[in-house]
Amino acid sequence: MRPERSLSADIFQVSTGTSEPIYRQLIEQLRRLIAGGQAQASDAMPSVREVATALGVNPMTVSKAYSMLEAEGLLARRRGLGMVIAQGSPDKASQENRLELLRPGLQRIAQEARQLELSASPVLALFNSILKGK
Amino acid sequence: MRPERSLSADIFQVSTGTSEPIYRQLIEQLRRLIAGGQAQASDAMPSVREVATALGVNPMTVSKAYSMLEAEGLLARRRGLGMVIAQGSPDKASQENRLELLRPGLQRIAQEARQLELSASPVLALFNSILKGK
Amino acid sequence: MRPERSLSADIFQVSTGTSEPIYRQLIEQLRRLIAGGQAQASDAMPSVREVATALGVNPMTVSKAYSMLEAEGLLARRRGLGMVIAQGSPDKASQENRLELLRPGLQRIAQEARQLELSASPVLALFNSILKGK
Amino acid sequence: MRPERSLSADIFQVSTGTSEPIYRQLIEQLRRLIAGGQAQASDAMPSVREVATALGVNPMTVSKAYSMLEAEGLLARRRGLGMVIAQGSPDKASQENRLELLRPGLQRIAQEARQLELSASPVLALFNSILKGK
DNA sequence: GTGGTCTAGACCACT
DNA sequence: GTGGTCTAGACCACA
Incomplete structure (x- = not known):
């Protein structure tokens, strides 16, 4: 062990x-x-x-x-x-599989952005700054 | 009226x-x-x-x-x-203010991405495809 | 605690x-x-x-x-x-402020008394007996 | 007529x-x-x-x-x-009867005053000023 | 037609 | 034990 x-x-x-x-x-x-x-x-x-x-x-x-x-x-x-x-716990997942775990949350945000009449680019810019800046 | x-x-x-x-x-x-x-x-x-x-x-x-x-x-x-x-309801908010409404959700996703050991670029690519494709 | x-x-x-x-x-x-x-x-x-x-x-x-x-x-x-x-709930209000909470109701009664052609003194006497007697 | x-x-x-x-x-x-x-x-x-x-x-x-x-x-x-x-409408009521019409409202206010921990005298003073001043 | 209030009862989530 | 949510259905008040 x-x-x-x-x-x-x-x-x-x-x-x-x-x-x-x-x-x-x-x-x-x-x-x-x-x-x-x-x-x-x-x-x-x-x-x-x-x-x-x-x-x-x-x-x-x-x-x-x-x-x-x-x-x-x-x-x-x-x-x-x-x-x-646990020993039986899954190993680190592939990048594709890990990305899929984020999809539902991102879809929800995308719907909110649409209701707020926001276009893609400013939303992506904000997300980029959050991902990198913090 | x-x-x-x-x-x-x-x-x-x-x-x-x-x-x-x-x-x-x-x-x-x-x-x-x-x-x-x-x-x-x-x-x-x-x-x-x-x-x-x-x-x-x-x-x-x-x-x-x-x-x-x-x-x-x-x-x-x-x-x-x-x-x-209502008459007293707020007018359409500025783009900056509307973006701010998305910030908490995006921060949450960013935290999840970090826990999944995902770097920024694939996450942004996925978000981009969701924002535009749907 | x-x-x-x-x-x-x-x-x-x-x-x-x-x-x-x-x-x-x-x-x-x-x-x-x-x-x-x-x-x-x-x-x-x-x-x-x-x-x-x-x-x-x-x-x-x-x-x-x-x-x-x-x-x-x-x-x-x-x-x-x-x-x-709640912690943020207001403290006990001053006597003046508490009195103000009664004003609208008292104004309504005063209007009714006027419509009933009642002068102030009998109305005050009745109110006094209610306030003290009960 | x-x-x-x-x-x-x-x-x-x-x-x-x-x-x-x-x-x-x-x-x-x-x-x-x-x-x-x-x-x-x-x-x-x-x-x-x-x-x-x-x-x-x-x-x-x-x-x-x-x-x-x-x-x-x-x-x-x-x-x-x-x-x-209408001809059959009641004549002007006696003062006692008219006063009775005010009693329920005054009782309600008295209960509110009790919940606000207000004693009789300031409440009566306020009511007096409203009855006479307006 | 509109919304508001209340009931009775079921199921869930948290401690 | 606590409060929250939802349903189904009834009745009321207003226009």
Whole structure:
């Protein structure tokens, strides 16, 4: 078994203002981190407590996210040691597959741009500056 | 009384697949249509029943959206006649202001792209094709 | 977390005889309780179900009032825990400001008294007895 | 038949901002004018058109009020001439009876004053100034 | 025809 | 336990 890497609690960012439930934000983010290759099999997850205090949310909320990820097979429980990325979790996905994960969100924004009567170029320019500037 | 334009029920599109409640989708869409200048003061809104049947949702769901838009000052009620875009509703916003409305969504996507370890250029290419192709 | 006071369900009284909708009666009453200082920031509101059973109305009616008060910024939702008076809600208003809230109603009564050809003194005497006697 | 007096259209005042329907405001006001003795049997009512333009409301709304007052027996229709106060309409009521008509409104205000934590004296002082000053 | 209010009941999400 | 959302259906008020 290869040496184990520990993931930091700041891999997660949540926004409480959104209507999207916090536990779901966490789930989606870990899925992306795995698809992007930043979290790999046998990496140790930060503890529920660490994440909860770092994000300022209820520990039960983090625990629920972890449990659902475990049920989904992406996380595995190591008794007394915490959770790790499961051996069976998917490897880093291909670029095409990762791009496809962004499509629904981009389509939604495109629809909003149309309702705002915005043409493509200024929207692309703004997106470009956000992608690079931050 | 100056001529009045009637908006059609198909200005609205809802997706039931999302977790975002239907009435909120309607609210957001009307806000954008006003900001985009496609709905202007004193335009007549389609009736609650028209929108409800067009979208296949319960009239109360549409009514809830209309009521909240009225409380917000964007719609005005004409007793017995229906709702119209309120006189006090904002005029078409400047292009800069309309772009700003897209910023939060674009920032969210950019964060997701980073978690997926995607560089800017393929993401921009995909967005470009969505904006233009559809 | 500082100590929190819980408001009882009997802070509300509704009269079904009036044409004023129940949810609006609740809204107006809470506004007055806040202006009067009897409900303060971070006080816990009675639950929707408690109020509904205490008043004998449908929970959705109470929920509607709470939602509109939340949209107005007077109430804040605590996910899974209930509603509290929002931090941003106004403090107890000055006596002059509270008096001003009564002015429109008093003006309406004064107009009625004029139409009934009633002079000031008997009307004031009646009002005095009502204010003190009950 | 004694000489006929003509009532002016400005005996009515309506507020469109209220939830109370306009036609009902008109009905209540005429009832009070009769109880107060300012409108007496065989007085000629202002025409529907006059009242509608003076108040800026829909003629159908005034017509509805007149019709309901006729059904109630307070107004009588004189073919081709307009409406008059009916012969059978009650005479000016006693002061005690007229005062009683104000009681429900005053009780409502008293309850509001209690919720605003206002004591009797400032409220009475305000009411006094409104009754006399205007 | 228009919107508003209320009910009864179901299901969901969060803690 | 908490509130939120949606449905189906009834009744009212206004024009």
